[in-house]
Amino acid sequence: MEAHERYDWSLTRPSDAVVEVVADQVNGSSTSFGPLYDRIDPDALDAIFRTDGSDRPGDGTRVSFRLAERFVSVHATGEVVVRRPVRDGTDG
Structure with missing residues (x-):
């Protein structure tokens, strides 16, 4: 299921969205x-995708990890x- x-x-915040989904x-x-912090730093995840207008990431930016x-x-x-x-056991 995906x-x-x-x-x-x-x-x-991206970290909140991940936990919800x-x-x-x-x-x-x-x-x-x-x-979540056992897998990834929630503050760092949120900082990568901040939308305050400065240093907005390109649309191709993606962070991937395993959780649950x-x-x-x-x-x-x-x-x-x-997913x-x-x-x-592969990602496919």
Whole structure:
């Protein structure tokens, strides 16, 4: 199963969006998987995608990592993609 959600980074912090989408995918709350900071620094993730007008990342910017046995990709366009790995363990 795969989830695609789009956010406005000026209204929602990327770290909050990741927790929300992953929690939806694991049918639980954010406490049903470990803290985000065990995988990635939430403040650093938010700083990469800040939208205050200075140093805005290019639309091709993406950060990917694993959380709760899912692959997570956060995009400068505001998209958060969460998917399960395929059965053979590859990203494919």
